[in-house]
Amino acid sequence: MFPESLNFSIRKPINHFVDMLVTNYGSTFRAISDAILQVLLLIEGVLRGTPWWVVIIAFMVLAWLGTRRVVLTIGVGIMLLVVGMLGLWDQTMQTLALMTMATLISVVIGIPLGILAAKFRSVQRIILPVLDVMQTMPSFVYLIPALMLFGLGKVPAVLATIIYAVPPLIRLTDLGIRQVDHEVVEASTAFGGSPMRILFGTELPLAMPTIMAGLNQTIMMALSMVVVASMIGARGLGETVLNGIQTLDVGKGLEAGIGIVILAIVLDRITQGFGKPRRFK
Amino acid sequence: MFPESLNFSIRKPINHFVDMLVTNYGSTFRAISDAILQVLLLIEGVLRGTPWWVVIIAFMVLAWLGTRRVVLTIGVGIMLLVVGMLGLWDQTMQTLALMTMATLISVVIGIPLGILAAKFRSVQRIILPVLDVMQTMPSFVYLIPALMLFGLGKVPAVLATIIYAVPPLIRLTDLGIRQVDHEVVEASTAFGGSPMRILFGTELPLAMPTIMAGLNQTIMMALSMVVVASMIGARGLGETVLNGIQTLDVGKGLEAGIGIVILAIVLDRITQGFGKPRRFK
Amino acid sequence: MSGIQIRGVSKIFGAGADKAIALVEQGLSKAEILEKTGCGVGLRNITLDIPAGEIFVIMGLSGSGKSTLVRHLNRLIEPSAGEIFFDNTNVLTLGRKELRAFRTNRISMVFQSFALAPHKTVLQNVIYGQISRGTARKQAEAIGMEWIAKVGLSGYEHRYPDQLSGGMKQRVGLARALAADTDVILMDEAFSALDPLIRSDMQDQLLQLQRDLAKTIVFITHDLDEALRIGSRIAILKDGELVQVGTPNDILANPANDYVARFVQGRTAVHA
Amino acid sequence: MSGIQIRGVSKIFGAGADKAIALVEQGLSKAEILEKTGCGVGLRNITLDIPAGEIFVIMGLSGSGKSTLVRHLNRLIEPSAGEIFFDNTNVLTLGRKELRAFRTNRISMVFQSFALAPHKTVLQNVIYGQISRGTARKQAEAIGMEWIAKVGLSGYEHRYPDQLSGGMKQRVGLARALAADTDVILMDEAFSALDPLIRSDMQDQLLQLQRDLAKTIVFITHDLDEALRIGSRIAILKDGELVQVGTPNDILANPANDYVARFVQGRTAVHA
Amino acid sequence: SYCGDGNTLTFAGIGWESGDFITKVMETIFAKGYDCKTDTITGNSITLENAVATNDVQIFAEEWIGRSDIWNKAESEGKVQAIGDTFAGASEGWFVPTYVVKGDEARGIKPVAPDLKSVDQLKDPAIVSLFSDPEEPSKGRFLNCPSGWTCEGVSTAKLEGYGLGDSYTNFRPGTGTALDAAISSAYKQGQPILFYYWSPTAIMGKYALTQLEEPAYSDACWANLTDPAAKHEAACAFPSVKVAYGVNSEFAKAAPEIIEVLAKATFPLDQVNASLAYMVDNEVDAAKAAEVFLKEKADIWGAWVSPEAKDKISASLN
Ligand SMILES: Nc1ncnc2c1ncn2[C@@H]1O[C@H](COP(=O)(O)OP(=O)(O)OP(=O)(O)O)[C@@H](O)[C@H]1O
Ligand SMILES: Nc1ncnc2c1ncn2[C@@H]1O[C@H](COP(=O)(O)OP(=O)(O)OP(=O)(O)O)[C@@H](O)[C@H]1O
Ligand SMILES: N[C@@H](Cc1c[nH]c[nH+]1)C(=O)O
Ligand SMILES: [Mg+2]
Ligand SMILES: [Mg+2]
Numbered sequence A, B: 001m002f003p004e005s006l007n008f009s010i011r012k013p014i015n016h017f018v019d020m021l022v023t024n025y026g027s028t029f030r031a032i033s034d035a036i037l038q039v040l041l042l043i044e045g046v047l048r049g050t051p052w053w054v055v056i057i058a059f060m061v062l063a064w065l066g067t068r069r070v071v072l073t074i075g076v077g078i079m080l081l082v083v084g085m086l087g088l089w090d091q092t093m094q095t096l097a098l099m100t101m102a103t104l105i106s107v108v109i110g111i112p113l114g115i116l117a118a119k120f121r122s123v124q125r126i127i128l129p130v131l132d133v134m135q136t137m138p139s140f141v142y143l144i145p146a147l148m149l150f151g152l153g154k155v156p157a158v159l160a161t162i163i164y165a166v167p168p169l170i171r172l173t174d175l176g177i178r179q180v181d182h183e184v185v186e187a188s189t190a191f192g193g194s195p196m197r198i199l200f201g202t203e204l205p206l207a208m209p210t211i212m213a214g215l216n217q218t219i220m221m222a223l224s225m226v227v228v229a230s231m232i233g234a235r236g237l238g239e240t241v242l243n244g245i246q247t248l249d250v251g252k253g254l255e256a257g258i259g260i261v262i263l264a265i266v267l268d269r270i271t272q273g274f275g276k277p278r279r280f281k
Numbered sequence C, D: 001m002s003g004i005q006i007r008g009v010s011k012i013f014g015a016g017a018d019k020a021i022a023l024v025e026q027g028l029s030k031a032e033i034l035e036k037t038g039c040g041v042g043l044r045n046i047t048l049d050i051p052a053g054e055i056f057v058i059m060g061l062s063g064s065g066k067s068t069l070v071r072h073l074n075r076l077i078e079p080s081a082g083e084i085f086f087d088n089t090n091v092l093t094l095g096r097k098e099l100r101a102f103r104t105n106r107i108s109m110v111f112q113s114f115a116l117a118p119h120k121t122v123l124q125n126v127i128y129g130q131i132s133r134g135t136a137r138k139q140a141e142a143i144g145m146e147w148i149a150k151v152g153l154s155g156y157e158h159r160y161p162d163q164l165s166g167g168m169k170q171r172v173g174l175a176r177a178l179a180a181d182t183d184v185i186l187m188d189e190a191f192s193a194l195d196p197l198i199r200s201d202m203q204d205q206l207l208q209l210q211r212d213l214a215k216t217i218v219f220i221t222h223d224l225d226e227a228l229r230i231g232s233r234i235a236i237l238k239d240g241e242l243v244q245v246g247t248p249n250d251i252l253a254n255p256a257n258d259y260v261a262r263f264v265q266g267r268t269a270v271h272a
Numbered sequence E: 001s002y003c004g005d006g007n008t009l010t011f012a013g014i015g016w017e018s019g020d021f022i023t024k025v026m027e028t029i030f031a032k033g034y035d036c037k038t039d040t041i042t043g044n045s046i047t048l049e050n051a052v053a054t055n056d057v058q059i060f061a062e063e064w065i066g067r068s069d070i071w072n073k074a075e076s077e078g079k080v081q082a083i084g085d086t087f088a089g090a091s092e093g094w095f096v097p098t099y100v101v102k103g104d105e106a107r108g109i110k111p112v113a114p115d116l117k118s119v120d121q122l123k124d125p126a127i128v129s130l131f132s133d134p135e136e137p138s139k140g141r142f143l144n145c146p147s148g149w150t151c152e153g154v155s156t157a158k159l160e161g162y163g164l165g166d167s168y169t170n171f172r173p174g175t176g177t178a179l180d181a182a183i184s185s186a187y188k189q190g191q192p193i194l195f196y197y198w199s200p201t202a203i204m205g206k207y208a209l210t211q212l213e214e215p216a217y218s219d220a221c222w223a224n225l226t227d228p229a230a231k232h233e234a235a236c237a238f239p240s241v242k243v244a245y246g247v248n249s250e251f252a253k254a255a256p257e258i259i260e261v262l263a264k265a266t267f268p269l270d271q272v273n274a275s276l277a278y279m280v281d282n283e284v285d286a287a288k289a290a291e292v293f294l295k296e297k298a299d300i301w302g303a304w305v306s307p308e309a310k311d312k313i314s315a316s317l318n
Helices: A011-049 A052-067 A070-085 A089-119 A121-136 A139-150 A154-179 A182-190 A195-223 A226-231 A237-246 A250-275 B011-049 B052-067 B070-085 B089-119 B121-136 B139-150 B154-179 B182-190 B195-223 B226-231 B237-246 B250-275 C017-025 C030-037 C066-073 C096-105 C122-126 C128-133 C137-150 C166-179 C196-213 C224-230 C248-253 C258-271 D017-025 D030-037 D066-073 D096-105 D122-126 D128-133 D137-150 D166-179 D196-213 D224-230 D248-253 D258-271 E017-033 E045-053 E069-076 E098-102 E119-123 E125-130 E150-161 E176-189 E202-206 E219-225 E249-254 E256-264 E269-282 E286-296 E307-316
Strands: C004-013 C040-050 C055-060 C081-086 C107-110 C184-188 C216-220 C233-238 C241-246 D004-013 D040-050 D055-060 D081-086 D107-110 D184-188 D216-220 D233-238 D241-246 E008-013 E037-042 E059-064 E080-087 E091-097 E136-143 E168-171 E194-199 E209-211 E243-248
Touching (some): A011 A089, A011 A139, A011 A154, A011 E176, A052 A070, A052 A250, A070 A089, A070 A250, A089 A121, A089 A154, A089 A226, A089 A237, A089 A250, A121 A154, A121 B195, A139 A226, A139 B237, A139 B250, A139 E176, A154 A195, A154 A226, A154 B195, A182 A195, A182 D107, A195 B121, A195 B154, A195 B195, A237 A250, A237 B139, A250 B011, A250 B121, A250 B139, B011 B089, B011 B154, B052 B070, B052 B250, B070 B250, B089 B121, B089 B154, B089 B195, B089 B226, B089 B237, B121 B154, B139 B154, B139 B226, B139 E045, B154 B195, B154 B226, B182 B195, B182 C107, B226 B237, B237 B250, B237 E037, B237 E176, C004 C017, C004 C066, C017 C030, C017 C040, C030 C040, C040 C066, C040 C081, C040 C241, C055 C066, C055 C196, C055 C224, C066 C081, C066 C184, C066 C216, C096 C107, C096 C128, C107 C166, C122 C137, C122 C166, C128 C137, C137 C166, C166 C196, C196 C224, C196 D258, C233 C248, C233 C258, C241 C248, C241 C258, C258 D196, D004 D017, D004 D066, D017 D030, D017 D040, D030 D040, D040 D066, D040 D081, D055 D066, D055 D196, D055 D224, D066 D081, D066 D184, D096 D128, D107 D166, D122 D128, D122 D137, D128 D166, D137 D166, D166 D184, D166 D196, D196 D216, D224 D248, D233 D248, D233 D258, D241 D258, D248 D258, E008 E017, E008 E045, E017 E037, E017 E059, E017 E256, E017 E269, E017 E286, E017 E307, E045 E059, E045 E080, E045 E243, E059 E080, E069 E080, E080 E256, E091 E150, E098 E209, E119 E125, E136 E176, E150 E168, E150 E194, E176 E194, E176 E202, E202 E269, E243 E249, E243 E256, E249 E256, E269 E286
Parallel strands (some): C055 C216, C055 C233, C107 C184, C184 C216, D055 D216, D055 D233, D107 D184, D184 D216, E008 E037, E136 E168, E136 E194
Antiparallel strands (some): C004 C040, C004 C081, C233 C241, D004 D040, D004 D081, D233 D241, E080 E243, E091 E194, E091 E209
């Protein structure tokens, strides 16, 4: 195969670097971690503290406001009810808190970065390989140092989820804006629209279907991280799945898996509803 | 929380069903598995049997044909060389074989399904929730039964990779075709273009940027499955990552992770190159 | 050849067409129906004969339904009511295959908004109809190059639409329709973006085509001079209704009503 | 108000403009340069004064560079060479902010291809310029509704562009430019899709605007009647070059060359 | 013989350090001494256990007997069986780093709980707050065995049995890796941490850990702890564990010569610990540690194999 004489390795320096970080900067990272944790606990507190039927109704209201579709609204209600009936209510709320936070942060990071990438070729050049790394570097490789730094539990889980889930949103925001009809943008420019006005009034609305496809993927990928999240101690549905599969209890894993799928569908349909222009509702 | 009186469970029936499948149809599934395995082994045999420098040159030629960009072509060469120098050549070729097969099958399945979804609302209605399930149902839930049916190793790994990686391609093919300028399609129709001619001559080329974004995501997601694949016994880079992280050897995990990232970038850049219309090369 | 017969065709745009079509029958105006149902009335109860081998001109106010009408002829739009016959076969009953054959061999179109394929060169756009029909690429390209030359775009055959000016795009659309070599050509304001020199050249070519090859040409224009020059017969639409049909002289001499009279007034002095 | 001065403006499209511009200076023809470098010559060395408060008409063959020229005036296109002055300030040196202010307050445009925002209603499209300028929405809508009425689109204000006919879209573009209420209005074949009735109505409105508010209007048209009717001055382009500028009568009486003569021949009899 | 007939001898590629090391040693022994074509398939333990049942894998070198549902089921169906003892004296329990009790002068860490000795002291609010869980600050955090392992169920039961359920969160990392990372991280930063752990492991060799005392083991208590449905009112220590070679039954029938070796191949516990420490100290992988072990400890492994195999193996190492 490949001649061994050419080999080199970065193993030791990397391991030493991680060691050094943990030993010397552990407390700094812990402080950051605690701050993020507070927000998370707040969201979780609200979701878990509210009676289940209130949560279901709240989601149905959101679904209605977002989509104005009766069938979908009822569907959301039934799906959440099923989650409850499978005995997964509490886990679902914990996972929901984590996913809501991760999705929100992804949107807050992803859309602006996507816009920058669309506007500046240089940003795009730098960002694309980074996204490749974020999507394909196995989570555990960065999770191990992350959890040594931030401690076990929800915080590294949220970070890993964001790292893994944000790239499609960035990529598709970029693509969507680049695909906007050049003539329409030119007309806005000719009438003296400011860059911000053109962005918010013309480019983003016209790129919306593509951006929403990105958000859909971000939500899907976030929810596909639920199990990984619980591998580092985040509670919720992932834990149940893990427990099911580690004891070869496919049924148990499947039930919790269904919970995850339902969460994905509910979150996706509601966000897609809000992203659709009013005209087509 | 949620009242327990409403609970129900599907655990037992599912577990019994899986048991029944394994007991009664195990051999059938093994036969299917063997057929797939032969193809895989063939690809792998070629990749591993060829001297490393031939493989590198072959990839550089592909990169050149696809992109006509000198820097990128050299970049591909260097990256593959780095993989070799990290001592990961053999694992990389194994992973490459797996990923090539999974990506090819994803394209063969994904683009036609995406086209159907774009053409028929009914297909889209059915397909979308299925894709949600494929993307968010934790792989292990279906991997465990798959493992029992197909045995350990590459075959369930390829199946899991396809299940997880094909949805973005389907979704974005669908989106891309729906977004094609209606007037252009209308003109083709008016001149009596057959559905096939319109599809291949007008819709697919115009949807290409979006479809290629889907293929990019498919490749990224396939490569993010490498570690999961080795959890069920597929050889390659994932094995090294797994070994690294199981022994808290972040450096080792990172090296193999870099190998995965490089594979992702190489595969992505080459496919994107081939997907770009000649005019913009 | 027995031309095209349009029989009682109405077209309502928007959801709830049934309700709107009832109102159309009650004789409510376009604006009233728009307000009541949110539906746009495209055409109301058009009955019209387009003889074969003639240049048939359609005129009318902007928004009066001209484009909608010609799009019915090749079934890009399905009527809400009515029937359309082409050589005595009902176009609306054509199956998918027959419709395709009909479109490749019998009828082609110049679109008001050009509708060029942005990813194809001028030449590729122009030969689309021939290729659809199965002509060999070489032969199709020869035909295409000929038409490209005729519309004055030689040298631009390998350019893409986004590198052309408005009028050049329109000429590509024109060449595409003409190169398809069909019996009927629908021309929706096909000369609107052309300068007078090229335009009169194109008019001459059209007349020649009609004379030599007996093509049926349905021609929408806003230019009365043009209509008078090339039209064998002129139809005038208003708010989706057919107001008058006749030869140019008929119309100039006996305008059916005030609207038509105003429409043609600018030129009466010159040509009457 | 001292109008617009265009000084030695050339525009080359495509990569390798430097090489092409040298060939332009050597006096090679547009077709030769296209063949040699693959670059399109949009404009070559145009020097032209557009006086304030006039309707200035630009005519010329399709592809002769008319759209390219007017797009330079609001800097949608940067020239490959030359300078453009507006009220004695060089438009090319404007900073980003100044350019924006210039576009919101001083100059608006009707696009040949309409370029409407497909996701906005007619009204939202029409008030875009006012909103950009910071006018309160209510007030902007009042202005917008007025112009929508003037172009004959009342009742369509909440429709979307894809529900309109070609001419209706053009009128939305027209209303958008007029509602912006700027000193200069660039009109690129702004009436090409309109029927004669609406068109003459629009011409009247334009003349009135120019008379009452002393707007400067740069108007591209292919219709010589129109040019003669509304133009204070006419410029004629050919292959990117300026062939003649003058009052309508000048041009009809003393065409600079054969090209111009052919260009105006159809109408000389009527108006001379 | 099995290998002589051209069969491949496949090992379970179990990832934890001791499993990795032992697998590598045994693989070399059979490859070099018995001319076997050998192979190792990586995976997590559950999939590999299943693979032994289906004979995709023949040898699972470090099977903690009687603890995995899937293994138990396969064993009761006669598909797999346990051979020999991989090592004796494996142990498990609840631990805190020794510096929590005694401090660590070298690193300037003061003893924060100098009196902590046994599990019944854990209820003390001062101790609880020492191990405080950031996600639920009013409680302490007990770092359990990874979710889904047998030890997780037992420790959960113990938490209830010792009456600690209200004062501690039962924190289950999803994987052994996460558990290890949490422990090393806390250790390197000198923070208090309370966790389940076992030996032989690299961590046990690397760090000074103190096991908390528990009430003496009894069968009745253990039966109660391992029954997930039961109520747990008291608890007791872990029993000593049997760790054996798990093999496929058909394979066992077909390869008596290999089974014979496995039956004899018991690693002394301190030898396993020494090899794990060697891996950590020298930052080398299990393959290297196995090589060194085979080179230097022929007296240990020499007794497991036939004399000619021993010669072949020794010869191959030079
Ligand atoms: N983006 C572009 N890239 C390349 N060439 C271009 C581009 N835009 C315009 N051209 C070329 O510049 C020349 C002038 O185009 P322009 O649009 O100004 O013509 P025009 O006078 O407006 O014609 P029309 O009356 O047909 O609208 C044409 O030859 C055209 O091919
Ligand atoms: N897709 C559509 N949805 C809704 N209304 C439509 C649609 N297409 C056309 N209309 C309406 O139908 C009427 C006729 O439109 P059409 O395009 O046929 O007019 P036209 O006579 O071709 O006008 P122009 O000369 O401006 O091109 C218009 O009132 C228009 O608003
Ligand atoms: N996973 C096995 C073996 C083990 C215990 N502790 C560490 N490993 C169990 O839970 O019993
Ligand atoms: Mg029309
Ligand atoms: Mg133009």
